[in-house]
Amino acid sequence: MINVEKLQQVLRDFVNDRDWEQFHSPRNLISALNVEAGELLELFQWESKNHIVDVNDPETRQKIEDEIADVFIYLLRIADKLDVQLEDVALAKIKKNAEKYPVEKSKGKAVKYTDFSDS
Amino acid sequence: MINVEKLQQVLRDFVNDRDWEQFHSPRNLISALNVEAGELLELFQWESKNHIVDVNDPETRQKIEDEIADVFIYLLRIADKLDVQLEDVALAKIKKNAEKYPVEKSKGKAVKYTDFSDS
Amino acid sequence: MINVEKLQQVLRDFVNDRDWEQFHSPRNLISALNVEAGELLELFQWESKNHIVDVNDPETRQKIEDEIADVFIYLLRIADKLDVQLEDVALAKIKKNAEKYPVEKSKGKAVKYTDFSDS
Amino acid sequence: MINVEKLQQVLRDFVNDRDWEQFHSPRNLISALNVEAGELLELFQWESKNHIVDVNDPETRQKIEDEIADVFIYLLRIADKLDVQLEDVALAKIKKNAEKYPVEKSKGKAVKYTDFSDS
Numbered sequence: 001m002i003n004v005e006k007l008q009q010v011l012r013d014f015v016n017d018r019d020w021e022q023f024h025s026p027r028n029l030i031s032a033l034n035v036e037a038g039e040l041l042e043l044f045q046w047e048s049k050n051h052i053v054d055v056n057d058p059e060t061r062q063k064i065e066d067e068i069a070d071v072f073i074y075l076l077r078i079a080d081k082l083d084v085q086l087e088d089v090a091l092a093k094i095k096k097n098a099e100k101y102p103v104e105k106s107k108g109k110a111v112k113y114t115d116f117s118d119s
Numbered sequence: 120m121i122n123v124e125k126l127q128q129v130l131r132d133f134v135n136d137r138d139w140e141q142f143h144s145p146r147n148l149i150s151a152l153n154v155e156a157g158e159l160l161e162l163f164q165w166e167s168k169n170h171i172v173d174v175n176d177p178e179t180r181q182k183i184e185d186e187i188a189d190v191f192i193y194l195l196r197i198a199d200k201l202d203v204q205l206e207d208v209a210l211a212k213i214k215k216n217a218e219k220y221p222v223e224k225s226k227g228k229a230v231k232y233t234d235f236s237d238s
Numbered sequence: 239m240i241n242v243e244k245l246q247q248v249l250r251d252f253v254n255d256r257d258w259e260q261f262h263s264p265r266n267l268i269s270a271l272n273v274e275a276g277e278l279l280e281l282f283q284w285e286s287k288n289h290i291v292d293v294n295d296p297e298t299r300q301k302i303e304d305e306i307a308d309v310f311i312y313l314l315r316i317a318d319k320l321d322v323q324l325e326d327v328a329l330a331k332i333k334k335n336a337e338k339y340p341v342e343k344s345k346g347k348a349v350k351y352t353d354f355s356d357s
Numbered sequence: 358m359i360n361v362e363k364l365q366q367v368l369r370d371f372v373n374d375r376d377w378e379q380f381h382s383p384r385n386l387i388s389a390l391n392v393e394a395g396e397l398l399e400l401f402q403w404e405s406k407n408h409i410v411d412v413n414d415p416e417t418r419q420k421i422e423d424e425i426a427d428v429f430i431y432l433l434r435i436a437d438k439l440d441v442q443l444e445d446v447a448l449a450k451i452k453k454n455a456e457k458y459p460v461e462k463s464k465g466k467a468v469k470y471t472d473f474s475d476s
Contacts, residue, residue: 157395
């Protein structure tokens with residue numbers, strides 16, 4: 001169980017204490033989300049047959065956790081600013097995807113079917 | 120309160136029913152997270168002085184919620200695969216940021232200081 | 239005029255000298271392209287009504303040029319690996335967009351129409 | 358050889374004919390660049406040991422060329438708006454990288470060293 005409301009309040013206080021609300025438009029927070037997602041990807045960008053990222057290496061693990069945290073923090077801020085309930089929209093999307101990707105048609109198929117998204 | 124464990128179990132079942140686990144390496148899920156973050160950004164990419172996205176327009180709102188849901192869903196999958204506790208790493212990162220961006224030095228400053236991240 | 243072939247040869251030599259070809263699959267180079275595009279976006283992510291990035295500030299300008307260079311370098315590598323002619327595909331896409339966004343229907347419209355892309 | 362100046366003029370005309378200049382701030386074009394880079398990544402996001410993208414499949418090839426074209430088109434627009442010479446900044450960055458990643462220290466090393474970028 002995650003206390004999202006408490007986390008969002010902590011972030012609201014963090015932002016207000018620094019007078020950063022003026023910079024936290026939905027569009028800016030979504031830009032920052034993309035930047036952080038890119039930093040998480042950077043840790044895996046050169047993964048190859050002979051070079052697998054060791055996610056258990058303590059230094060690598062810390063970097064991964066920090067970038068995942070940044071993505072989550074911005075996602076919480078975006079949901080807060082836009083008054084979106086993360087659990088509700090996730091469940092609604094999963095339901096939509098279950099209809100879009102019926103088990104029998106999707107089984108083991110990566111192309112076009114291995115996707116949670118609408119794109 | 121979000122029941123993350125339950126959401127992650129629902130997603131695990133969704134993936135296993137479709138035999139998609141073979142495609143859901145951490146690196147692939149992080150790639151998908153970036154793709155979905157980009158689709159969320161796309162909804163705001165042309166925002167300008169004379170063109171502000173109406174986040175209350177029902178059609179736009181639905182698109183925003185769907186993309187936020189996709190980002191959250193992949194983040195939940197990534198955390199599940201890497202055994203990362205989202206709330207714990209978020210609180211640890213906020214603490215780190217509070218030390219990195221002391222109120223007195225950061226107040227109202229966007230450049231270099233308006234950032235939750237390490238980069 | 240840009241001598242793309244010469245630039246791509248310089249990059250090929252750079253990669254071969256370091257035995258990095260093993261890491262430069264199309265997918266990895268496309269991941270790196272996304273990471274660099276994110277770093278370019280980071281320089282503008284907090285832009286707001288009261289905070290416009292000064293692209294003429296020498297330090298900011300150098301960062302912008304370095305990130306644009308990184309994006310271009312990876313794009314050249316991707317085109318080289320996939321044997322894609324950048325000028326040809328750009329002209330073909332512009333032609334396609336001209337049909338997709340006829341002047342009379344697109345004039346001054348941002349939503350749906352202010353886009354070079356298919357998405 | 359690519360006639361960048363001509364391509365940029367074609368794009369300038371395309372944008373002016375549609376009165377889109379108002380939407381093409383550097384920040385917006387950089388956002389669009391990120392969105393298109395994500396769409397290119399999407400084509401490869403599920404690549405796995407047992408699922409390699411067939412870049413020679415005509416339909417896949419067309420999608421790849423279209424997305425590469427979109428990235429290049431926005432990069433040309435960004436360089437035009439910011440008056441950045443793509444070839445000059447690329448050569449300057451390659452020189453910088455050659456000093457940052459000396460052959461003897463970088464040979465065959467992916468982590469930290471397999472990167473053209475400063476990050």
